[in-house]
Structure formats: C-alpha cells, structure tokens
Amino acid sequence: MKLKKECIAMLLAGGQGSRLGVLTKDIAKPAVPFGGKYRIIDFPLSNCVNSGIDTVGVLTQYMPLDLNTYIGNGGPWDLDRNFGGAAILPPYMHGKVGEWYKGTANAIYQNIQFIENYDPEYVVVLSGDHIYKMDYNKMLEYHKANEAACTIAVLNVTLAEASRFGIMNTDENNHIYEFEEKPKHPKSTKASMGIYVFTWSKLKKYLVEDEANPKSENDFGKNIIPAMLGAGETLMAYEFDDYWKDVGTIESLWEANMELLGEDSPIKLNDPDWRIYSRNPNQQPHYIAAGAEVRNSIITEGAEIRGKVGHSVIFHGVYVGKDAVVEDSVILPNAVIEDGAVVRYSIVAQDAVIEKGAVVGAPKEECEPGAIAVIGENIKVEAGASVAPGVMAGENVRKEADQS
Amino acid sequence: MKSTLGIIFTYKYEEDLKTLTQLRSIASIPFGGRYRIIDFILSSMVNSGITKIGMITRTNYSSLMDHVGSGKEWDLARKKDGLYILPPFSNPASVNYATNFRGRMEALANITNFIRRSSEEYVLMTDADMITNMTFDDMLAQHIEKNADITLLYKKGNFTNESYSQFCFLSLDEDEKVTDVTINPAMDRNNLSVGTLIIRKSLLESLIQQCSSHNLYGFRRDVLQAHLHDLKIYGYECRNYFNIITSIASYFDSNMELLNDDVRRDLFIDNNSIFTKIRDEVPTEYRNDSVVSNSLIADGCLIEGTVENSIIFRGVHVRKGAIVQNSILMQDTEIQSGSQINYVIADKDVVIRQNRKLFGYQKFPTVLSKGSLV
Numbered sequence: 011m012k013l014k015k016e017c018i019a020m021l022l023a024g025g026q027g028s029r030l031g032v033l034t035k036d037i038a039k040p041a042v043p044f045g046g047k048y049r050i051i052d053f054p055l056s057n058c059v060n061s062g063i064d065t066v067g068v069l070t071q072y073m074p075l076d077l078n079t080y081i082g083n084g085g086p087w088d089l090d091r092n093f094g095g096a097a098i099l100p101p102y103m104h105g106k107v108g109e110w111y112k113g114t115a116n117a118i119y120q121n122i123q124f125i126e127n128y129d130p131e132y133v134v135v136l137s138g139d140h141i142y143k144m145d146y147n148k149m150l151e152y153h154k155a156n157e158a159a160c161t162i163a164v165l166n167v168t169l170a171e172a173s174r175f176g177i178m179n180t181d182e183n184n185h186i187y188e189f190e191e192k193p194k195h196p197k198s199t200k201a202s203m204g205i206y207v208f209t210w211s212k213l214k215k216y217l218v219e220d221e222a223n224p225k226s227e228n229d230f231g232k233n234i235i236p237a238m239l240g241a242g243e244t245l246m247a248y249e250f251d252d253y254w255k256d257v258g259t260i261e262s263l264w265e266a267n268m269e270l271l272g273e274d275s276p277i278k279l280n281d282p283d284w285r286i287y288s289r290n291p292n293q294q295p296h297y298i299a300a301g302a303e304v305r306n307s308i309i310t311e312g313a314e315i316r317g318k319v320g321h322s323v324i325f326h327g328v329y330v331g332k333d334a335v336v337e338d339s340v341i342l343p344n345a346v347i348e349d350g351a352v353v354r355y356s357i358v359a360q361d362a363v364i365e366k367g368a369v370v371g372a373p374k375e376e377c378e379p380g381a382i383a384v385i386g387e388n389i390k391v392e393a394g395a396s397v398a399p400g401v402m403a404g405e406n407v408r409k410e411a412d413q414s
Numbered sequence: 415m416k417s418t419l420g421i422i423f424t425y426k427y428e429e430d431l432k433t434l435t436q437l438r439s440i441a442s443i444p445f446g447g448r449y450r451i452i453d454f455i456l457s458s459m460v461n462s463g464i465t466k467i468g469m470i471t472r473t474n475y476s477s478l479m480d481h482v483g484s485g486k487e488w489d490l491a492r493k494k495d496g497l498y499i500l501p502p503f504s505n506p507a508s509v510n511y512a513t514n515f516r517g518r519m520e521a522l523a524n525i526t527n528f529i530r531r532s533s534e535e536y537v538l539m540t541d542a543d544m545i546t547n548m549t550f551d552d553m554l555a556q557h558i559e560k561n562a563d564i565t566l567l568y569k570k571g572n573f574t575n576e577s578y579s580q581f582c583f584l585s586l587d588e589d590e591k592v593t594d595v596t597i598n599p600a601m602d603r604n605n606l607s608v609g610t611l612i613i614r615k616s617l618l619e620s621l622i623q624q625c626s627s628h629n630l631y632g633f634r635r636d637v638l639q640a641h642l643h644d645l646k647i648y649g650y651e652c653r654n655y656f657n658i659i660t661s662i663a664s665y666f667d668s669n670m671e672l673l674n675d676d677v678r679r680d681l682f683i684d685n686n687s688i689f690t691k692i693r694d695e696v697p698t699e700y701r702n703d704s705v706v707s708n709s710l711i712a713d714g715c716l717i718e719g720t721v722e723n724s725i726i727f728r729g730v731h732v733r734k735g736a737i738v739q740n741s742i743l744m745q746d747t748e749i750q751s752g753s754q755i756n757y758v759i760a761d762k763d764v765v766i767r768q769n770r771k772l773f774g775y776q777k778f779p780t781v782l783s784k785g786s787l788v
C-alpha cells in the first residue's frame with residue numbers, strides 16, 4: 011500500500027531569539043516557557059494537531075538539546091504516529107559535506123527528502139515563536155479554493171506598526187502583487203505572520219532554483235516570495251483576525267504572559283475544542299498556604315505559595331516564601347523566591363533563586379515602560395541584593411556589587 | 415526488582431465508602447486533587463523497578479480501565495511486560511460459573527495462566543486502598559535474607575477504630591517472625607497487616623493449587639492462618655507515610671492530611687514521582703476577589719471566591735462570593751455565587767446552585783454523589 015499525506019507541516023525552530031537575552035542562553039526560543047505550563051512551541055504544535063495535520067518536521071539548530079528532549083516522540087501532542095508524527099530535523103552531513111541551515115528556505119531545502127517521504131500536495135511552513143490559536147486547515151482550504159502556489163497568513167496591523175513587519179500589498183481579492191520587508195512608507199497594513207501554505211511542487215521548484223543562486227540569502231521573505239511574485243505565481247493573503255503575538259522580545263513575552271490573566275483575556279486557553287498540549291512535568295497540585303494572598307494570577311501544579319502573588323504567571327514547581335511579594339511578574343519553572351524577597355515587573359527564569367529579602371525590579375507604575383528586570387536560568391540573587399528595573403542578570407548578583 | 419511480578423487487587427470490602435464506590439471500585443476513587451487511589455501503589459511498584467503488573471478487577475471497573483488506559487503514564491505500556499488488566503473470568507465447567515470469585519485465592523486461581531507465564535521469581539501482591547510513596551526493594555531484600563516464605567508489610571500504630579474490622583493484625587517475635595495472625599481482634603491491634611506481601615512465585619502457585627483442590631478461597635484464613643506454623647511468615651515494617659482508606663471519614667482525613675507540609679513532602683516532593691493520567695488542563699486562574707488559604711489546588715480551576723482548608727480537583731469553578739471550607743471538590747465541580755459549603759465531599763461534576771448552604775461535620779462529612787445538583 012502506498013502511503014501519502016495530503017499536507018504536512020515544517021516548523022522552523024532553530025532560531026536563537028537573541029533579543030530574549032539570558033532567557034535563550036541555553037535553549038532555543040521555541041523552548042522558552044510560556045503561560046504557566048507551556049513552551050512557545052506548544053502553540054504551533056497544538057495548532058497542527060487540532061487542524062488535523064499529523065506530520066510535523068521540527069527544524070532545530072540553535073541549542074537544540076532541551077527542545078529535542080521536550081518534543082521527544084511527540085506523544086504529548088498526539089504526534090506519536092505509525093506513519094508521520096513529529097520528527098526532529100537537525101542539519102546533517104550529506105555525502106562528504108554538510109552545513110548549517112543557512113536561512114529559512116535552505117532549512118526546508120535540506121529536508122526535501124524528508125518531505126518527499128510523505129509525497130504531500132501541500133506543505134505548511136511555520137515558525138516556533140508566536141502565540142496564537144489558528145486552524146491551518148481553513149487556510150489550506152482557502153489556498154486550494156484559490157489554486158494558489160503560496161498563501162501567506164496576514165494580520166491587519168496599524169499603519170504605525172506596519173513598518174516593523176513584512177507587508178503584503180494586495181488587490182481587493184487578496185492577491186498579493188508586492189511584498190515589502192519593513193517598509194518605511196507602508197502601502198498596506200497586512201503584516202505577514204510567518205505562516206505559509208505552499209503547493210509542494212511549486213515550492214520545491216523555487217527552493218532548488220534559490221539554492222543554485224549563490225547570491226541568495228536563502229530566506230522565505232527575502233528570496234522565495236519575491237521570486238515567486240516575479241515569476242507571476244498566484245500568491246494569496248489569508249486574513250486572520252484573532253489573537254497573534256510575536257514573543258521575540260522581553261517586553262512582548264512579558265505582555266503575552268500578562269494577557270492570559272483576567273476575564274477579558276484575548277486568548278482563551280481554557281478551550282476544550284482547541285486545547286494547547288504540553289509535556290506534563292507530573293507534579294502534585296499547587297499549595298496555597300494560610301497567610302498567602304493570591305490575586306489575578308495563574309498558577310500551576312507543583313507550586314507552593316506562602317507569600318503574596320498579584321497579577322503574575324507562576325509556573326510549575328515555583329516556591330514563593332513567607333512575606334515574599336511577586337507582582338506583575340512571570341516566574342518560570344522551579345524558581346525559588348525566598349521569604350521576604352520582592353519581585354516586581356520581572357521575569358525570573360528556570361531554577362533561579364531570589365534569596366531572602368532580595369529585591370528584583372520595582373513597582374510597574376514607577377518603571378519606564380518595558381524596563382522589565384530579567385533573572386537568567388540558575389542565577390542566584392543573594393540575600394539583601396537588588397536588581398534594578400530593566401536589568402538583565404546573567405550572573406549571580408551579590409549584595410556588595412549592588413550599585414542601584 | 416525486575417525479578418518481581420506485581421499483582422494488585424483493585425477491589426475491597428467497600429460498604430463503608432458507598433457513595434464514592436457506587437460507580438467505581440476503591441482503586442479509582444479520586445484522591446488528592448489530581449490522583450486516583452491506585453496511582454500511589456502503582457507508582458510505588460513502578461518506582462521499585464517492577465515492570466510487569468496485573469490488576470485483578472471484580473465489579474464496576476470501567477472507571478479504573480479508563481484511568482489506567484494502556485499504562486503509558488506509569489511507563490507500563492511496554493512491548494515486553496507492562497500492565498495487564500485481569501477482569502473476572504468464569505470457567506463454564508466450574509461449579510461457580512457465572513458467579514464472581516469468593517476470595518483472594520479464587521481470584522488468583524482465575525489468573526493462574528497469567529502467573530504461570532510470568533518468568534519473575536517473586537510476586538508482590540497488594541491491595542489498592544493505600545496512600546503511600548515507598549519502594550519495596552528493602553522489603554524484598556529482607557524477604558531473601560530471612561529466607562522467608564511470605565513477608566507481610568505491616569504498619570505500627572493503634573488501630574482501634576472499627577473501620578479496620580476487615581483487616582488482619584500480626585503478632586511478631588523480635589526477629590519479625592509472625593507468631594499469630596488475627597482478623598479484627600478485640601485487643602492487640604497494633605501491627606496492622608496492610609494487605610501487601612511478597613511470596614515466591616512457585617510457592618504461590620502451589621498454594622493456589624492446594625486451595626483450589628480443597629475448595630478453599632480465602633487468603634487470610636486458608637493460607638496465612640492455616641499455614642502459620644509450617645510456612646516461614648515474616649513481617650516488614652513500613653516506615654514511610656502510610657494511610658489506608660477504609661471509610662468516608664478516613665478518606666476525608668487522609669485527603670486533609672495533604673495540607674500538612676511534612677505529609678506533602680513525604681508523598682510528593684522528597685520521594686519518587688506519583689504518576690497519574692494527564693488531563694492537559696490549563697493553569698488554575700485566580701481573579702481579583704479570590705481568597706485562598708491552606709488549600710491544595712489542581713490545574714484547570716477558576717477560583718473567584720473563597721477557598722479554605724480544602725482539596726480542589728482539576729477543572730473546579732468556585733464563583734465569586736462562594737465560600738468553600740474544609741471540603742473536597744472533585745473534578746469539574748461548580749460552586750455558584752453566594753453558596754457556602756463546609757465539610758462537604760463533592761464527587762465529580764457536582765453543581766451547587768446560587769445561595770445554597772451545605773454543612774457537614776468533621777467526622778461525618780456530607781457526601782454528594784457524582785453529578786448531583788444542589
């Protein structure tokens with residue numbers, strides 16, 4: 011019996027995410043924890059499964075170990091399949107040579123063989139650094155209905171924001187006639203979300219041609235899309251008008267976490283029809299002690315709260331000691347906020363320890379917008395030390411070194 | 415302990431837990447916010463390195479099957495060995511055809527093929543009514559060292575409560591050798607035999623054969639008491655945290671003990687993991703008016719009201735103005751605004767409508783059966 015898949019997904023997860031600084035020192039951006047019990051990559055992976063796409067190639071390059079372990083055989087996302095499922099695709103040697111993924115298009119080019127195993131009609135190309143819920147199947151239907159070579163998901167942004175994005179200029183039928191990367195004077199507000207549906211036979215042709223061009227940067231936005239436009243292929247913009255957030259900066263990552271809080275959260279996570287799956291660390295229910303205060307926050311299993319938590323996102327295994335205060339902050343897995351420590355307007359990474367009486371950040375109202383203090387993975391802020399707003403701590407912080 | 419086969423009896427005398435066992439066996443009663451009782455013994459066995467476990471079921475076991483599934487969450491979905499569900503089996507040729515087995519030895523006689531085909535040297539048999547996180551390596555080591563025929567796990571304490579009326583008590587000499595086995599004695603209720611034991615597989619098989627050919631079916635009467643003097647029966651004291659669920663009151667107390675820091679550390683933090691079925695819930699959300707104190711709360715809840723001294727399972731919704739005290743709320747319970755509950759055990763999917771007041775008493779918590787609407 012000949013097996014094939016109509017549509018498979020390729021997830022670009024090799025990015026460093028250098029703007030996230032200490033948070034991506036040891037892990038790739040898609041592996042950054044998000045929203046109490048998830049990692050960023052859970053969103054595109056869950057979207058795939060919920061959209062009926064059961065074959066996902068995950069392209070890794072930068073600091074892949076944690077991500078590889080996390081994805082494993084894809085079981086938590088129901089991606090452990092007989093034919094298809096999740097596959098980790100690192101760069102590899104072929105013949106006597108081998109090279110790193112030079113660009114997004116080259117990463118797919120190097121895995122043509124993987125894709126052809128499934129003999130797909132269509133390939134969805136995704137990136138692993140956005141928070142959103144989207145039915146790729148609807149986009150695929152739209153792609154098919156328009157007999158397009160490529161369909162690009164777009165979001166309507168404000169004209170002011172438009173110069174930060176790749177902008178699609180379209181006619182009234184959403185046919186793309188021009189693509190501009192970060193235009194100074196945008197003609198349209200349709201920003202690319204980095205989500206592409208390609209007709210595989212077309213994409214393959216352009217990938218091969220692009221690879222043969224030594225001047226190319228092997229990038230979808232810079233090379234492949236312009237080449238397709240130049241050749242007169244049908245490119246469609248698929249409009250998306252729900253929540254979508256690029257979490258590429260500390261501020262946007264913090265914001266996206268905070269947007270999960272409260273009644274009018276723009277992204278409803280508790281959605282039985284569109285569950286976001288994650289690898290479960292299997293910890294006991296969280297414990298809120300007598301004398302603790304918890305307001306307007308989300309907290310997950312394994313946490314223990316003895317102090318005051320307000321408007322914050324608390325991951326599994328986090329400990330907040332007696333009389334400690336956590337406000338407007340994101341506390342990543344297994345971080346410890348000892349008794350009497352104060353953490354405000356901050357992101358505290360995995361396994362960091364904020365010792366007794368230490369102070370991280372300042373009340374949000376008193377900080378410059380975006381001046382979020384960040385404590386790196388495994389970093390210790392010693393007793394009585396303080397970390398000023400906006401400071402990124404990649405090394406242990408001692409009391410005497412405190413200049414703020 | 416790869417050389418040990420695990421057998422779990424998932425049912426028990428369940429009369430005293432009636433409301434909670436109407437639809438399920440004792441093994442699958444929800445416990446501790448996100449677990450089922452069987453998770454504790456199953457995880458303890460897996461954490462001891464046991465890789466082949468048979469679960470003997472009797473009645474109402476669909477809830478249990480739904481919970482354990484293929485055994486994947488306990489790492490028991492294996493090509494070789496893993497988890498076996500052993501439902502009741504009736505031999506048409508038997509005099510007891512179409513009736514359920516009468517006792518443990520008869521239940522074991524039903525699974526002789528399973529036991530015979532296992533290559534393990536020892537068998538660890540246990541009930542599924544205990545809350546503990548232990549490993550059995552030391553118990554097996556003692557069993558081998560003393561060259562025992564049977565080693566019984568026991569807990570020291572003062573078990574005068576009548577809810578232990580279905581249990582065995584042991585008398586031991588200074589070498590831990592069992593000198594007497596009594597069922598529900600009037601006095602001397604200090605060494606509680608908790609229903610867990612290690613036996614050589616070949617000995618177990620011959621005992622099953624003997625019992626079956628003499629129409630004997632009780633393990634305690636027909637094996638332990640009958641062979642007290644010709645088998646070397648030893649005790650092994652369990653020093654870990656240990657609790658047995660015997661009644662609604664003990665179920666309630668046992669849950670509430672999880673609010674004790676030491677108990678929580680012993681069960682969940684300092685020892686191996688307790689595994690359970692994953693539900694992929696979202697983190698629990700607290701709103702501006704939530705007041706929470708001394709409570710254990712699982713994922714997927716929305717807490718808008720007040721929760722004190724309580725165990726809250728996955729997916730519970732406590733609405734604004736609702737007050738929950740000293741209660742156990744199982745999966746997907748909803749407490750609507752203005753309601754107040756105290757000393758209540760709400761089974762899954764219970765809804766307490768607005769402005770209801772419901773009070774139990776510590777020794778007699780009010781139990782609401784699954785899906786009740788108050």
